[in-house]
Amino acid sequence: MNSNPVAIAGKLLNLAGCFVYPSAEMAEQLQLDLTDLENNHVRLFMSDRGGVKAPPYAGCYLDSEDRHRFMINFNGLCLRHGVVLGTSHPPDHIPAMLEALTLLSARADDSADLDIFILLDTYYHHWPTAFAAALDQHDRTGFYAALGAEIKETLVALRHDCLPQGHQSLQSPYALRA
Amino acid sequence: MTVTRRKFIAGSLAGVGALGAGSAGLRYVSQAMAQPTRTEQTRYVNSSCNICVSACVFRGQVVNGVIKRLEPEPDFPKSRGMMCARGNAGAATPYDPNRVKSPMIRTGKRGEGKWRKASWDEAYRYIAEKTNRVVAEEGGHRSCIAFASTKGTFQEHYFHQFREVFGSPNAVRHPTLCLSAVIRGFQSVFGTYPAVDVRNSHYLILAGANLAEGIIPPATIDLFKRPIGSRKLIYLDPRFTKTAALADKWLPIKPGSDMAFALAMMNVIIGEGLHDQDFIDKHCVGFAELAEHVRQYTPEWAERETDISAGDIRQIAREFATTPSAVFYHGRRTTWQGDEVQTRRAIAMVNAIVGAFDRPGGLIPALEIPLAPYFYEPAWYTKFRPRLEQGDVTFMSPGDGAWIPWRDRALRSDPYAIRGLFIYKQNVLEMLPDRNKTLELFAKLDIIVCVDPFMSGTAWYSDVVLPESTYLERLDPAVALDEIEPVVIFRQPLIKPLYDTKPCFEIVSELAAYFKDEDGAPLSDYFEGSVESHTKAALADHPGSLDKLREKGFFSTDLKLKFGEYRSGKKTVRTKTGKVELYSEDFARRGLEPLPVYRRPADIGEGKFRFVVGRHAIHTHSSTAAFPDLNWHMKENAVWINPVSARKLGIKTGDTVLMKNRTGGEVKIKALLTEGIRPDCLYYANGFDSLSPDKPLVYGKGASQAAILESHFESISGSALLHETIVEIRRA
Numbered sequence: 001m002n003s004n005p006v007a008i009a010g011k012l013l014n015l016a017g018c019f020v021y022p023s024a025e026m027a028e029q030l031q032l033d034l035t036d037l038e039n040n041h042v043r044l045f046m047s048d049r050g051g052v053k054a055p056p057y058a059g060c061y062l063d064s065e066d067r068h069r070f071m072i073n074f075n076g077l078c079l080r081h082g083v084v085l086g087t088s089h090p091p092d093h094i095p096a097m098l099e100a101l102t103l104l105s106a107r108a109d110d111s112a113d114l115d116i117f118i119l120l121d122t123y124y125h126h127w128p129t130a131f132a133a134a135l136d137q138h139d140r141t142g143f144y145a146a147l148g149a150e151i152k153e154t155l156v157a158l159r160h161d162c163l164p165q166g167h168q169s170l171q172s173p174y175a176l177r178a
Numbered sequence: 179m180t181v182t183r184r185k186f187i188a189g190s191l192a193g194v195g196a197l198g199a200g201s202a203g204l205r206y207v208s209q210a211m212a213q214p215t216r217t218e219q220t221r222y223v224n225s226s227c228n229i230c231v232s233a234c235v236f237r238g239q240v241v242n243g244v245i246k247r248l249e250p251e252p253d254f255p256k257s258r259g260m261m262c263a264r265g266n267a268g269a270a271t272p273y274d275p276n277r278v279k280s281p282m283i284r285t286g287k288r289g290e291g292k293w294r295k296a297s298w299d300e301a302y303r304y305i306a307e308k309t310n311r312v313v314a315e316e317g318g319h320r321s322c323i324a325f326a327s328t329k330g331t332f333q334e335h336y337f338h339q340f341r342e343v344f345g346s347p348n349a350v351r352h353p354t355l356c357l358s359a360v361i362r363g364f365q366s367v368f369g370t371y372p373a374v375d376v377r378n379s380h381y382l383i384l385a386g387a388n389l390a391e392g393i394i395p396p397a398t399i400d401l402f403k404r405p406i407g408s409r410k411l412i413y414l415d416p417r418f419t420k421t422a423a424l425a426d427k428w429l430p431i432k433p434g435s436d437m438a439f440a441l442a443m444m445n446v447i448i449g450e451g452l453h454d455q456d457f458i459d460k461h462c463v464g465f466a467e468l469a470e471h472v473r474q475y476t477p478e479w480a481e482r483e484t485d486i487s488a489g490d491i492r493q494i495a496r497e498f499a500t501t502p503s504a505v506f507y508h509g510r511r512t513t514w515q516g517d518e519v520q521t522r523r524a525i526a527m528v529n530a531i532v533g534a535f536d537r538p539g540g541l542i543p544a545l546e547i548p549l550a551p552y553f554y555e556p557a558w559y560t561k562f563r564p565r566l567e568q569g570d571v572t573f574m575s576p577g578d579g580a581w582i583p584w585r586d587r588a589l590r591s592d593p594y595a596i597r598g599l600f601i602y603k604q605n606v607l608e609m610l611p612d613r614n615k616t617l618e619l620f621a622k623l624d625i626i627v628c629v630d631p632f633m634s635g636t637a638w639y640s641d642v643v644l645p646e647s648t649y650l651e652r653l654d655p656a657v658a659l660d661e662i663e664p665v666v667i668f669r670q671p672l673i674k675p676l677y678d679t680k681p682c683f684e685i686v687s688e689l690a691a692y693f694k695d696e697d698g699a700p701l702s703d704y705f706e707g708s709v710e711s712h713t714k715a716a717l718a719d720h721p722g723s724l725d726k727l728r729e730k731g732f733f734s735t736d737l738k739l740k741f742g743e744y745r746s747g748k749k750t751v752r753t754k755t756g757k758v759e760l761y762s763e764d765f766a767r768r769g770l771e772p773l774p775v776y777r778r779p780a781d782i783g784e785g786k787f788r789f790v791v792g793r794h795a796i797h798t799h800s801s802t803a804a805f806p807d808l809n810w811h812m813k814e815n816a817v818w819i820n821p822v823s824a825r826k827l828g829i830k831t832g833d834t835v836l837m838k839n840r841t842g843g844e845v846k847i848k849a850l851l852t853e854g855i856r857p858d859c860l861y862y863a864n865g866f867d868s869l870s871p872d873k874p875l876v877y878g879k880g881a882s883q884a885a886i887l888e889s890h891f892e893s894i895s896g897s898a899l900l901h902e903t904i905v906e907i908r909r910a
């Protein structure tokens with residue numbers, strides 16, 4: 001891919017936009033039945049038998065105790081760099097994190113204490129695989145499964161492209177949920 | 179048709195992802211000035227806990243806009259500087275991914291779990307359209323819609339304001355599943371449900387009040403922080419609970435015989451002249467009748483009824499009567515068996531005859547800081563019918579109703595049909611005995627609306643779920659707590675409401691706009707102001723108090739309890755006679771026994787067990803079992819069975835057993851062999867086997883009490899009887 005988050009900001013925003021509650025227009029574009037799309041959105045993200053199947057919150061894929069720290073630290077980082085996360089969702093809301101990534105990476109060029117690789121490694125590295133797997137397993141429309149796979153691939157590629165020469169992965173403070 | 183990955187990348191992503199986006203393409207974040215600080219931004223917000231009714235005030239620590247933890251407010255007198263683990267676990271509730279995030283309308287069958295997200299307007303319209311249609315079908319009688327709710331939130335009165343202006347008398351609240359019989363029993367003797375001065379008491383008897391594991395009133399802390407040896411604690415319970423472990427004496431009493439124990443205590447105290455004649459002469463009526471009445475109830479007789487030795491009863495009675503600050507604790511315990519109100523009267527009388535009233539270490543009417551009452555215009559309707567179970571209960575509280583007889587009548591449409599149920603935070607499917615009956619009732623209803631932050635079992639079976647903001651996200655009006663140390667508390671948001679949720683006042687006042695009264699005026703006309711303006715109005719007589727609430731989460735005044743005011747005549751006992759009533763003319767006039775008469779509980783039969791309920795240390799009722807931090811400690815419940823009984827049935831710890839009651843209720847659950855329960859009883863904890871698959875931690879795990887409890891009630895207070903369930907058990 002050989003890109004950075006600034007270069008693919010449009011794509012990140014579109015990925016975030018796919019989390020919006022399905023509308024007739026969206027169903028038409030996807031050539032899917034609106035009710036099916038709604039039922040899938042509800043099951044995956046809002047409410048379902050056995051619990052939501054793919055909570056759109058990054059911290060849910062980490063060790064449960066890490067989620068709190070993750071939210072506090074990520075929100076703190078955003079505030080320090082002038083990015084305000086909406087208050088309608090917890091700070092680890094995945095579409096908000098994708099949008100935040102476009103703004104944070106744009107700020108990284110001017111900010112000595114914001115390293116894009118550290119940002120990606122700390123906050124965008126541990127959950128995408130599990131999130132994509134959950135969507136792949138439970139989505140019946142194909143749309144959300146494709147969305148999860150695309151988010152994962154995009155973030156993996158970004159991290160790879162941003163890896164400084166000779167740099168190894170960092171020791172992340174967050175653990176994956178067992 | 180499905181979307182493939184190729185199609186997604188080729189077209190869907192750009193097309194769908196850009197739908198409805200704002201100018202910068204941002205939906206979820208915005209830009210601001212950077213805040214050049216490396217440190218965390220921490221603030222503290224004082225508010226009060228809503229996990230149980232104790233409402234402890236806490237200091238909420240909010241770091242970078244996220245609730246990190248809830249710490250006890252050290253100056254809050256009622257909780258003695260404590261915040262329990264359940265209260266702490268509440269900090270995670272706003273972030274639970276399984277919260278109800280927006281109004282939901284059912285699209286499949288009830289309980290099937292098919293929902294669509296709705297706007298508030300859509301949900302309100304849906305509710306109004308269905309409700310108005312059934313009211314019209316019932317000839318305009320609004321009593322066909324009932325309203326269920328529970329105590330604990332400070333916005334419950336708004337829900338009932340909606341009911342009243344809507345025009346239905348059918349309120350069914352939690353007290354008849356809780357303390358109504360205890361309260362009625364003590365009120366009939368002392369004119370009030372008094373507080374207990376546990377801090378100064380040196381001798382306490384608790385009959386099933388499992389203080390060490392229940393909600394945590396100040397009495398619990400006062401009782402257990404005392405050094406060993408500074409008080410004596412006698413504990414009666416068929417189970418060896420954590421309170422039993424901390425007691426000086428545990429007496430595994432036969433269920434249903436507490437009255438026999440109390441009557442025999444009085445037999446000893448009066449028979450040996452240990453009663454407080456001076457107090458009785460000055461402040462009680464009916465002592466002669468009581469003395470005569472209890473002559474028949476000897477300790478030897480009581481031994482056969484209670485399984486407590488006559489020697490123990492005598493010793494306890496003597497110690498109780500001769501320890502100057504002894505008290506027989508009144509609660510905190512729900513109703514057990516048939517003569518529950520009379521049992522509580524007997525316990526109240528044990529206190530009265532030794533003068534354990536209005537003196538340190540005894541019972542004392544609690545104080546309350548007066549707040550200006552909340553006022554709204556009532557609505558008047560020409561079509562009015564009394565509540566369903568009006569004639570079934572002697573002392574009916576019209577605002578509370580009586581769940582068990584009410585449900586029975588609703589099932590029979592007797593004397594009229596109930597067509598809809600609006601529910602505020604009461605998990606009726608998990609709390610009401612005999613879940614099958616509740617499901618049967620639900621199946622009869624045309625519309626079920628549930629207001630709840632979570633998809634409880636009850637919400638899962640509703641037609642519309644309206645998500646309330648949690649107690650950490652909303653402003654709740656000021657409430658005066660009646661206590662030995664009276665305080666006023668409120669709730670204020672630690673964070674803004676997450677998701678598309680609203681506080682109850684907003685929900686019901688907005689919903690009201692979709693309904694009209696008989697004159698055609700919108701019901702929203704009856705709702706004025708805001709929670710903030712109501713709070714200010716309530717505090718009008720206490721200048722500066724709102725600032726104190728905002729800062730500390732509570733305030734108190736110079737209103738302080740003084741012992742001796744009833745004894746000196748400064749205050750009067752609030753019974754009809756103005757005295758402590760050992761013999762009740764009021765009961766006699768109503769055709770009830772004026773003195774407690776003991777009746778032996780029916781024999782349970784060979785090979786059968788009495789199912790008993792009770793608190794346990796980790797959870798509060800059914801509401802906290804799915805809190806991850808608490809669930810970690812107890813992932814599933816198990817039925818306690820005594821090894822002697824288990825051996826006869828070939829049951830071992832860990833075996834799956836089948837329990838069946840007499841009315842078709844049955845559950846499967848794992849067995850736990852323990853000496854900590856009488857051989858004729860079984861017990862398991864509340865909160866598990868939720869009907870809601872949306873509570874994955876407790877869905878299909880263990881067994882629900884509501885599924886095994888039979889449905890019985892006592893007719894003086896209307897209280898459900900929770901120890902009248904007889905079951906069989908065998909390996910599954």
Ligand code: SF4
Binds near residue numbers: 228260264394
């Ligand atoms: S006792 Fe515990 S759960 Fe109850 S209000 Fe206090 S802190 Fe909350």
